[in-house]
Amino acid sequence: MLERIRACLPSLAPAEQRVAKLVLNDPRVFASLPVGELAEMAHVSKPTVVRFCRSVGYDGLVDFKLKLAGSVSEGVPFIHRSVDMDDKTGDVMVKVIDNTVAAFLKYRNDAGVGAIERAVTVLAATHETGRRVEFYGVGNSGIVAQDAQHKFFRLGVNTISYSDGHMQVMAASMLRAGDCVLVISNSGRTRDLMDACDIAQRKGATVIVLTASGSPLAVAGNIHLAADHPEGYDRYSPMVSRLLHLMVIDILATCVALRIGGARLQPLLQDIKDNLRSKRYT
Template identity: 80%
Template sequence: MLDRIKACLPSLAPAEQRVAKLVLNDPRSFAKQPISELADRAHVSKPTVVRFCRSVGYDGLSDFKLKLAGSVSEGVPFIHRSVDADDKTSDIMVKVIDNTVAAFLKYRNDASTVAIEKAAITLVQAYEQGKRIEFFGVGNSGIVAQDAQHKFFRLGINTVAYSDGHMQVMGATLLGPGDCVVIISNSGRTRDLMDACDIARKNGATTIVITASGSPLAAAGHLHLAADHPEGFDRYSPMVSRLLHLMIIDILATCVALRIGGERLQPLLREMKNNLRSKRYT
């Protein structure tokens, strides 16, 4: 939300820019104070405060303050904070955790529930029709694909995950109408994944892509689940995108499980848990 305000700042009228700077300097206070006090602090009129809210894409002051309060709750940072070589352990811990939480909350505010619902319905239909469901990813995204396969396998859904480009091409070649492939990529520009996506589409399979908006892969899939995050690519920080992708997979798996229904899944999950008891020390 604050990134949007920064991006809009040059196009705002001078009086509205003063309101914008007031928000950016102290968003928590802005979310709590009445319009009269906000107008006084920004040296503008009350209608200008409302106009500012509408200029940056919100219905009015109430809508703006509600979204702002959600964005800045619990001490979440507003931008990605790079880890520096001389950071103390306490600094590193705070930055890594804050960057992750910020990305999660940004996704919560930006995500398209319509796209997620369509993806979940598509996966359930493929499962109920006995069609193939596969997960493709390379590098870090390959690990996410394996995690997705594990989560869906627990639900009794027969799936596979491929992180090798040759296996992805062969797997995509064997897909057909009604089958579904979920392709995961941070950049959305990996050649192997693009090739596999094209092959799967040509064979009639439904392609669900979890990747960055505006990327070639985002345009190539049938259903795009946007995974956008404001992190910088410094030398030290782990990629928040991996955790973001894992969360999206968790959301998908939960939606699919609820649509399959507890009556079918609960006995299976209980039996699985009982059978795994022997693998643990008492």
């Protein structure tokens, strides 16, 4: 929300810019004060405060302050960053969905296509040569690694996932040139994953890292897929970050499937579907 206000700042009228700067200077105070005090602090009229809220895309001051309070709240540890202790179920639902959608849209607008393209090229080339694609992650990211393995093995890719640090080190030790590893981490600071990256690169494998920018892991691989969301890895359970990682995996799998081509994939997928039919109730 604060990023949206910063982006809108140059296009606002001078009086509305003063209100915007008041918000950016101390959003918590802004969310708690009545309109009269806000107008006085920004040296504008009360209607100008309301106009500013509408100029940046909200229904009015009440709607703006409600969402502002949610966006800057410290939240409930290990639950969700924007949720407050006294939120009702409906409030929680709206906040969790809004936070997730906003993160997805921000990723769509900010993501570098070049890194995705390079990762897809490596993954597709690894599949063509029949070499290994391995997915590493621990904790929540280990579950994402399993999801990635599930998506890629259905494309006929020679793949496996590991969520145990010792297994990752052993598996990385057996890689060689032409293999590929995709390492997933919310914090980008897990020692086991860093060790596995170093070993995989020494063995000649291409290492793709899906993690936060500025983390040690971000510079440990050959290709960095940035997935940035302000979710403190030491305080909050990575909810939205995990969903971002799953979305990136979906993008990679879809692009690789297109590279492989429908003529090759359709018979394989149809065979899988036919063989699973007996596992379902009619």
